[in-house]
Amino acid sequence: MAILRLQDIYKDFSGLKVLFGVSMEVQQGECHAIIGPNGAGKSTLFNIITGLYKPSRGEITFLNQDITRSSIHKIARMGLSRSFQIINIFPKMTVFENIRIAVVSRFNRRFNITSFLSRDRKILEESDKILSLIGMRDARDVPACEMSYGMQRQLELALTLARDPILILLDEPTAGLNAEETRSIVTLIRKVIQGKTLVIVEHDMEVVFNLADRITVLNYGQVLATGTPDEIRGSEEVKKAYLGRI
Amino acid sequence: MNRRRALKIVGGGIASLFLLLLPVLLPEVDVHLATEILIFALFAVSFNLLLGYCGLLPFGHAACFGVGAYATALIFKHITGMPFLITLLISALSGFVGALIIGFFCVRLSGSYFALISLAFQMFLYAVALKWRDVTNGDDGMGVTRPDLYLPGLGTLSLMNIQYLYYVTLVIVALAILACYLFLKTPLGHAAVSMRENVIRASFLGYNVFLTRLAIFSFSGFLAGISGALFVVFEEFVATTVMDVHMSFTVILMATIGGTGHFLGPVLGAVFLMVFQDWISSLTKHWWLFMGIVFVMVVLYAEGGLIGLFKWEKIRALFVSEKES
Amino acid sequence: MDTYIIQAIHGLVYGMLLFLVSSGLTLVFGMMGVLNLAHAAFYMLGAYFAYTITVHLGNFWLSLILAPLIVGTVGIGIEHFTLRKVHKSGHVAELLLTFGLFYVFGELVRIIWGSNPLRIPVPALLAGEIPLMGTTYPIYRTFILGFSFLILIGMALLLLRTRIGIIIRAAVSDADMVDVLGTNVPRVFMGVFGGGAALAALAGVIAAPFLSTYPGMGLDVLLDCFVVIVVGGFGSLLGAFVTSLMLGELQSFGVLWIPRLALVFQFLLMAVVLIVRPTGLFGEKQ
Numbered sequence: 001m002a003i004l005r006l007q008d009i010y011k012d013f014s015g016l017k018v019l020f021g022v023s024m025e026v027q028q029g030e031c032h033a034i035i036g037p038n039g040a041g042k043s044t045l046f047n048i049i050t051g052l053y054k055p056s057r058g059e060i061t062f063l064n065q066d067i068t069r070s071s072i073h074k075i076a077r078m079g080l081s082r083s084f085q086i087i088n089i090f091p092k093m094t095v096f097e098n099i100r101i102a103v104v105s106r107f108n109r110r111f112n113i114t115s116f117l118s119r120d121r122k123i124l125e126e127s128d129k130i131l132s133l134i135g136m137r138d139a140r141d142v143p144a145c146e147m148s149y150g151m152q153r154q155l156e157l158a159l160t161l162a163r164d165p166i167l168i169l170l171d172e173p174t175a176g177l178n179a180e181e182t183r184s185i186v187t188l189i190r191k192v193i194q195g196k197t198l199v200i201v202e203h204d205m206e207v208v209f210n211l212a213d214r215i216t217v218l219n220y221g222q223v224l225a226t227g228t229p230d231e232i233r234g235s236e237e238v239k240k241a242y243l244g245r246i
Numbered sequence: 247m248n249r250r251r252a253l254k255i256v257g258g259g260i261a262s263l264f265l266l267l268l269p270v271l272l273p274e275v276d277v278h279l280a281t282e283i284l285i286f287a288l289f290a291v292s293f294n295l296l297l298g299y300c301g302l303l304p305f306g307h308a309a310c311f312g313v314g315a316y317a318t319a320l321i322f323k324h325i326t327g328m329p330f331l332i333t334l335l336i337s338a339l340s341g342f343v344g345a346l347i348i349g350f351f352c353v354r355l356s357g358s359y360f361a362l363i364s365l366a367f368q369m370f371l372y373a374v375a376l377k378w379r380d381v382t383n384g385d386d387g388m389g390v391t392r393p394d395l396y397l398p399g400l401g402t403l404s405l406m407n408i409q410y411l412y413y414v415t416l417v418i419v420a421l422a423i424l425a426c427y428l429f430l431k432t433p434l435g436h437a438a439v440s441m442r443e444n445v446i447r448a449s450f451l452g453y454n455v456f457l458t459r460l461a462i463f464s465f466s467g468f469l470a471g472i473s474g475a476l477f478v479v480f481e482e483f484v485a486t487t488v489m490d491v492h493m494s495f496t497v498i499l500m501a502t503i504g505g506t507g508h509f510l511g512p513v514l515g516a517v518f519l520m521v522f523q524d525w526i527s528s529l530t531k532h533w534w535l536f537m538g539i540v541f542v543m544v545v546l547y548a549e550g551g552l553i554g555l556f557k558w559e560k561i562r563a564l565f566v567s568e569k570e571s
Numbered sequence: 572m573d574t575y576i577i578q579a580i581h582g583l584v585y586g587m588l589l590f591l592v593s594s595g596l597t598l599v600f601g602m603m604g605v606l607n608l609a610h611a612a613f614y615m616l617g618a619y620f621a622y623t624i625t626v627h628l629g630n631f632w633l634s635l636i637l638a639p640l641i642v643g644t645v646g647i648g649i650e651h652f653t654l655r656k657v658h659k660s661g662h663v664a665e666l667l668l669t670f671g672l673f674y675v676f677g678e679l680v681r682i683i684w685g686s687n688p689l690r691i692p693v694p695a696l697l698a699g700e701i702p703l704m705g706t707t708y709p710i711y712r713t714f715i716l717g718f719s720f721l722i723l724i725g726m727a728l729l730l731l732r733t734r735i736g737i738i739i740r741a742a743v744s745d746a747d748m749v750d751v752l753g754t755n756v757p758r759v760f761m762g763v764f765g766g767g768a769a770l771a772a773l774a775g776v777i778a779a780p781f782l783s784t785y786p787g788m789g790l791d792v793l794l795d796c797f798v799v800i801v802v803g804g805f806g807s808l809l810g811a812f813v814t815s816l817m818l819g820e821l822q823s824f825g826v827l828w829i830p831r832l833a834l835v836f837q838f839l840l841m842a843v844v845l846i847v848r849p850t851g852l853f854g855e856k857q
Contacts, residue, residue, distance in 0.1 A: 050450065076452040088450075090443040101440045104433045105452040111461065112433040120433070163452065303663045305670075351846050357662045358606040358805075359849055362797055366842040369794065373835040491790065495674065502667055535678035542671040545664060546656060 003028045003197055004049070004080075004167060009058035011044055011221075018044045019055070019221040026167070031198045033208045036218035037241070042201045043085060045218070046171050050082050051075045062167070076105075081165035085172040085201075087152050091145035095136055095155055098144055100127040102162030127162075133192060134158040150181040154188070161192055168193060170200040174207055186210060209233075217241070265416060269409045281412045283520045284419045285476045290500040290512030291423055292469035298506035299430060300462055301442030302353075305361040306368025307497055309348060310341040310467035312489025314474030316375065316382065317341075319390050319484040330395045330405070334418070334475050341471015342464050344371075349463035353456060356445075368489060375486045387485025390478055405479060415476055422472055427509060429465065438462045499537060503544050505551025514553050573706060578823050584712050584781075586819025587719035591774035592792055593799040593811045594726065595767020601743040601806020603760055604662060608669040609649065611793035612676035613768040616642050617775025618784045619680055622689050631694040631780075638776045639769035646768025650761050673789065681786045688785035715777050722773070723812075730808070739763055743806055798841045804851025814852070 004026040011019040018041045026032045034042050047053045049060060051072040060068045067075050090098050103126045104110060104117065117123065131137055134154055139147060144155060153173065160168060173189065174182045186207055189198075202208045208215065208229075215232045217224040219241045225232060232238055269277050289311055296302045317340040321333045348367045352360055375382045382388070392405040395414060403410040429435050437458050441448045449455055478484045487493065496519070504515020519537065526533035544551055596610045617638045624634035649672065657664045692698075693711045700707035730736035742749045742759050750756040782788070799818055803810025818837070825836065844851060 071454075072449045073452050073454045076450055082450060084447075088444060088447045090440055090447065092443055093440070101436060101448075102451045104437065109433045110437055110453055110458065113429060113435075115433070116428075116431045117433050117436050118431065123433075159447065159451065297663070301663065303666055351842065355845065355849055358600070358666060359845060361606070361666055362801060363842055363845040365797070366801075366838045366845065370835060370838040370842065373838065377832070377835065495670075498667070498670065532678060532682050535675065535682060538671060538675035538678055542653075542668065542675055545668045545671055546653060549660060549664070 001028045002026060003063055004199070005059075005061040006045075006049070007059045007061070009045070009048060009060070010056045011041070011048060011053065012056045017221065019048075021058070022218070022221070022223055024216050024223060024226060026197060026199055027214075028197055029195070030213040031193065031200065031211050033212035033215045034199065034201045034218055035203070035205075035208055035215060036224070039220075040218040041221040042218055043171060046082060046169055046201065049075075050080065050169065076163065079163075079166035080169070081160045081163050081167070082169035083156050083160040083171055083173055085175055087149075087156050089144045089152060089155050089159060092143055094141045094143055095147070095158075096127060096131060096140045098155055099130050099158055099162050100124070102159050103127045103130070106163040130158055130162050134161070134188065150177055150185075153177060153181070153185060157185070157188065157192075165196065167197045167199070170198065170202075172201055172203065174202065174204050182207065269412055274408055277408050277412050279520060279524055281408070281415050281480055283517055284412075284415050285473050285480060286497070286500060286520060287513040287516040288419045288422050288476070289470055289473040289497055290504065290516045291426055291509075292466045292473065293497045294501045294506055294509075294512040295426065295462060295466040295469070297501060298508075298511070299435075299442065300438050300459060302356060302459070303361050303498075304352070304494075305365035305498075306348075306494050307364070307466075307470065308489045308491075308493035309364070309368035309371050310345050310470035311474040311477070311493060311497075312368075312371060312375070313344040313467075314338060314341040314471030315478045315484050315488040316474075317471070318475040318478045319388055320381070322390050322393065323388060330393045330479075333393070334472065337475035338468050338471040341474065342468040344471070345464045345467020346460070349460045349467070353459040353463055365491075365494070368494060369491070372486060372489050372491075375489060382484075382486070385486045387483055387487075390482050390484060392479055392482060411480065415480070418472065418476065422469055423513070426465075426469060430509070434458065434461060499541050503537075503541055503551055505553035507550050508553045511551050511553040514556075515551065518552060577703075577706065577708065578827060579820060580708065580712070580716070582820035582823030583816065584715050584819070585822060586816035587716060587723070588774050588778050589792070589795055589799060589819060590812050590815035591719055591722060592771045593796040593803075593815055594808055595763075595770050596796050597800045597803065597806055597808065597811045598739070598743060598763055599767055600800065602739075602763060603654075603658075605654065605658075605665045605669065607654075607764075608666070608793060609672035609676060610669075610767065610771055611789040611796060612673050613642050613646060613771040614775040614778075614792050615680060615784075615786075615789035616645070616676065617772025618691075618779040618788065619684055619689075619775075620772070621776040621779045622684070622691050622784050625691050631691070634776050635773070639772045642772035643765045643769030647761050647765035649768075650764040654764070655757070673793070677786060677789055680789075684784075684786075686786055688783045690783055691780045693780040711780060715781060718777060719774075722770070726770075726808075735762075795837075798837055800851070801841050802844045802851055804853040807851065807853035810851055810853030 002025040006022055006024050009019050009022040011017070022041070022045060034045070036042055044053065048055050051067070051070055051074070054069055058068070059066060062075070062078060062080055065078070067078070090101065093101070100117070100123060103123050106126075107123060109120070109123070131140060134157065136151065136154060136158065139151060144152065147155070153176075157170075157173060160170065170189070174185055177185060182204065189211065200208075200211065212229055214227065215229055216226045217232060217238050224241055225235050225238050227235070264271075268280055272280070293304070293307050296304055296307070314337040317337040318333055321328055321336060348364065352363050352367070355363060376384050392411065395403045395405055395410070397403065403414070405411045405414065430439070437448070437453055441453065441455055441458060445455055474488060477488065500515035500519050501512040502515070503518060504513065505511030522537070523533060526536060548554060592611070592614050596607060599605060599607050599610070620638040620641060621631070621634040624637055625631045653668060653672070654665065657668045697711045697714045700709050701713065730740055738749065738754055738759060742756060742763075749759070795818060799811055799814045803814035821837065825832070829836070
């Protein structure tokens with residue numbers, strides 16, 4: 001079953017045309033990678049799916065609901081979560097507080113004024129659970145801005161997962177990480193996406209072929225090919241576009 | 247219980263005792279000043295809800311203060327016999343509604359845009375108050391008689407008596423500030439603060455930034471309305487000065503000098519500004535220059551405000567004694 | 572009919588003055604992202620310096636040169652010593668700083684020159700009136716109009732024809748890019764800031780005999796400037812120009828037709844524009 005469907009997405013930024021009729025489907029439970037050269041429109045696609053931009057043309061369906069013109073927070077509440085290429089955490093809040101504020105949203109307590117957050121057991125427990133899942137127990141009370149880049153990347157991932165989403169979009173989760181950090185974050189990703197659907201944008205081909213069930217190749221705002229890793233590896237068009245980079 | 251907490255509790259206890267005994271300890275003219283300080287402390291706290299906790303700087307915060315003030319004055323003028331507390335509630339609600347309307351337009355924006363649109367609305371209300379002489383008497387203003395407060399068990403207190411006025415103001419302000427403090431501990435309070443840190447991420451986590459900020463803005467208006475109402479009762483007079491640019495600037499000064507990073511910073515700022523106004527204005531009429539310079543210095547060199555300096559000392563003192571023992 | 576034309580010219584005069592002041596404000600905002608509230612203080616200082624120079628040195632024309640120079644230097648000093656320091660603390664801190672500076676300047680003026688309005692006599696050369704459309708019109712106002720237009724043309728030439736002008740326009744559009752391309756951006760900022768200050772001071776000088784000099788003049792012109800740059804568009808000179816003239820006419824005729832509502836209308840307009848089109852009529856969409 002396709003839980004995310006993009007139909008003919010065009011995006012024109014007041015003259016700067018970025019996407020030309022992108023169509024793709026994401027099947028439930030799969031790990032679907034989007035690859036392509038820089039400028040191909042991958043991040044723009046993510047921004048459109050999650051509601052930051054509206055497409056100039058085309059439709060997006062999530063769980064059989066049209067989310068083309070939905071607001072960012074509405075899409076997030078439907079169970080679609082994303083991470084950011086450039087780390088986007090709450091810098092002065094501690095790691096725990098970062099996760100906690102995401103959990104508050106998950107339990108729909110956003111407008112609650114009848115309880116004290118520091119005493120809300122349900123939220124505290126769930127936040128601790130995620131903290132353990134992501135392996136950051138030791139950094140619980142460290143302000144996010146004081147952590148190393150690698151740990152901030154982990155927190156970035158944690159925030160994406162904290163809402164227990166149905167569909168996760170990861171935008172270059174290994175950007176800026178060294179080989180060892182990359183390996184550990186890939187292991188982490190594998191662990192946490194059990195039973196979820198994942199769409200991942202990546203440049204690191206090793207990561208892509210490690211994780212992906214299917215790959216979509218984007219080039220100059222158009223879909224070049226979609227298929228299994230083997231199909232993509234063997235595709236002449238893809239090779240031409242990448243000039244032998246795979 | 248650690249040392250810091252103990253210090254806080256002791257400090258709070260002493261302060262509370264002082265506030266309660268103030269009319270007994272100090273001469274009447276100081277009780278008068280203390281009442282005014284309380285009123286502005288609440289006003290400054292309501293302002294800091296937006297600046298310190300939401301990261302939004304309004305240039306026109308006097309709008310809701312003024313709305314509360316005029317609401318009270320108009321009720322006193324046109325409806326005799328309205329109980330004081332009900333009047334206060336209505337004024338607070340007026341401030342709330344005013345903030346709801348203004349906020350609906352303001353909170354979509356941030357930074358300079360937010361500051362300016364807030365100013366635009368305040369200037370608009372000021373112009374209305376100035377020109378609508380039939381209702382407000384313009385810049386000539388209207389006199390207001392302090393009402394009596396009926397409390398079951400205590401009888402009728404005339405607020406013309408400065409001691410009674412002080413205690414009533416103290417209780418109301420203390421409750422309002424406490425409500426604000428508790429509010430910041432709720433999930434909604436935390437949500438607003440997270441938006442100051444990273445508004446994009448908050449959105450992507452499912453938060454409706456507009457509605458959240460509107461809620462805080464409205465609550466801030468509610469509190470400002472209370473302080474405006476108390477101000478009118480205190481001054482026994484209302485004029486367009488309650489919502490002019492100068493009033494907006496005053497609260498900006500107070501909160502910033504006191505320190506926007508701490509909940510009680512604005513209170514300290516209100517105390518500082520009013521005490522110094524009282525002290526220096528008798529020496530020179532250019533005390534506003536002094537305040538302005540202090541303000542600029544704080545912005546340049548002491549971002550945490552006066553209360554920021556306060557904290558360092560304490561921590562340093564803790565360090566020193568711990569080393570010795 | 573004639574009165575309408577005269578009113579329209581009145582409006583034009585104030586509109587041009589307003590443009591001279593608000594142009595610096597909008598350029599600085601466009602370039603540095605800072606809404607410099609102290610800018611109106613530069614205008615006020617220009618007027619007050621003009622007063623002192625004219626009264627004590629007997630020469631109004633001297634103040635046309637000296638006042639902008641002095642104020643421009645002050646502007647550069649402020650940018651270098653205070654604004655730069657606070658830049659890293661974010662927009663709110665910058666707003667607070669410029670607001671504080673505006674405040675302090677206002678009080679300094681009050682101390683040095685007193686709270687009462689000061690009259691600067693119109694220079695003898697420009698005193699009197701000329702016949703216009705069956706009635707007479709003050710020569711001095713015509714001078715303001717003419718002089719402002721000259722400055723406007725000078726600004727246009729500077730921005731459109733010189734290398735500095737191109738750099739400034741580029742920096743307004745994208746300061747980071749200009750930086751990367753090798754230009755000393757901090758120096759450009761400083762220059763534009765100081766230049767804007769000098770321009771505001773110049774406006775203050777020529778406005779002084781016309782509008783009189785009083786401590787509240789800074790705030791009055793600041794509020795008008797806000798309306799100009801909000802409606803015209805943050806960073807847009809064309810927007811500032813069009814809106815300044817519009818506002819000048821609005822005030823001129825508003826005072827005539829709807830005196831009670833003119834002030835109200837102005838701020839309502841600003842609020843409406845901020846809601847409907849936050850970047851202003853000519854501003855760039857962010």
